[in-house]
Amino acid sequence: xxxxxxxxxxxxxxxxxxxxxxxxxxxxxxxxxxxxxxxxxxxxxxxxxxxxxxxxxxxxxxxxxxxxxxxxxxxxxxxxxxxxxxxxxxxxxxxxxxxxxxxxxxxxxxxxxxxxxxxxxxxxxxxxxxxxxxxxxxxxxxxxxxxxxxxxxxxxxxxxxxxxxxxxxxxxxxxxxxxxxxxxxxxxxxx
Amino acid sequence: xxxxxxxxxxxxxxxxxxxxxxxxxxxxxxxxxxxxxxxxxxxxxxxxxxxxxxxxxxxxxxxxxxxxxxxxxxxxxx
Numbered sequence: 071x072x073x074x075x076x077x078x079x080x081x082x083x084x085x086x087x088x089x090x091x092x093x094x095x096x097x098x099x100x101x102x103x104x105x106x107x108x109x110x111x112x113x114x115x116x117x118x119x120x121x122x123x124x125x126x127x128x129x130x131x132x133x134x135x136x137x138x139x140x141x142x143x144x145x146x147x148x149x150x151x152x153x154x155x156x157x158x159x160x161x162x163x164x165x166x167x168x169x170x171x172x173x174x175x176x177x178x179x180x181x182x183x184x185x186x187x188x189x190x191x192x193x194x195x196x197x198x199x200x201x202x203x204x205x206x207x208x209x210x211x212x213x214x215x216x217x218x219x220x221x222x223x224x225x226x227x228x229x230x231x232x233x234x235x236x237x238x239x240x241x242x243x244x245x246x247x248x249x250x251x252x253x254x255x256x257x258x259x260x261x
Numbered sequence: 262x263x264x265x266x267x268x269x270x271x272x273x274x275x276x277x278x279x280x281x282x283x284x285x286x287x288x289x290x291x292x293x294x295x296x297x298x299x300x301x302x303x304x305x306x307x308x309x310x311x312x313x314x315x316x317x318x319x320x321x322x323x324x325x326x327x328x329x330x331x332x333x334x335x336x337x338x339x
Contacts, residue, residue, distance in 0.1 A: 084309045092312055095319045098326055109320045122313060125306050133299075166317050173310050180303060201289070208296065215307065226314055229323065229330055 084122075088115065119165055126172040133179040147182075151175055158223070164230070170223040177216035184209040 091111050095104040112118070134151075138144045158171045188205040191197050322333045 084312045088316070089312060092315050092319065096315060096325055098324055100319065100324055105319060108316060112316055112320060118313070122309050125309065129302060129306060166313065169310050169313060173307060176303060176306065204293070208300070211300065215303065219307070222311070222314065225330070229318065230321070
């Protein structure tokens, strides 16, 4: 099991001034000026999305090519990734959703690799308990990370699907309120 | 403890075991450092993506409300 993975990301981080603007606007009642400043800054940074996509591409490629030595296994994983991406409707998704799908794939790859590593250690005759515990802890972190990535994608898709939920109220006395969520097909693909 | 060739053999075995332990320790340390570096990078990516999500949702008229995102109501016409 090769473990030599090098990922260099230092050059592609979100600019600190953008983080400040996001923090300023992230309020229950954000000031109009803060929102305008944030919008202006986003327009000034057309390469921001590209930087994040570059980051995801590097990590994804490293996780596939440097952690899996057998070309056949690499191909199988690549195929799996394609199927997963199709399942999440990658091609027809907005830019933001694509970013989130990439994150789901990366966290999934990491999780798979952790499970594989832990299984490998558990099959060995002489392994210290502390080593197993270490891997179990990292596996647990990988599971939480993957779950969070899936939740974020689902939440963003729900929020950005333009259709409001259809709500049917049965208002008669003793009646019950029935809430029916509207179709979650999204229309906006420009974000 | 023995003497002569037997002692020499025991000493060699002992030396090899020590070397193996040292190698394993160094290998494990290196592996752990690599592991943590990758996890840090993935977490950094997650943070960057979350920042993008926040930025987009804020500019699309959403605001946080008790840990959830709510759509801002448009002001009514006077």
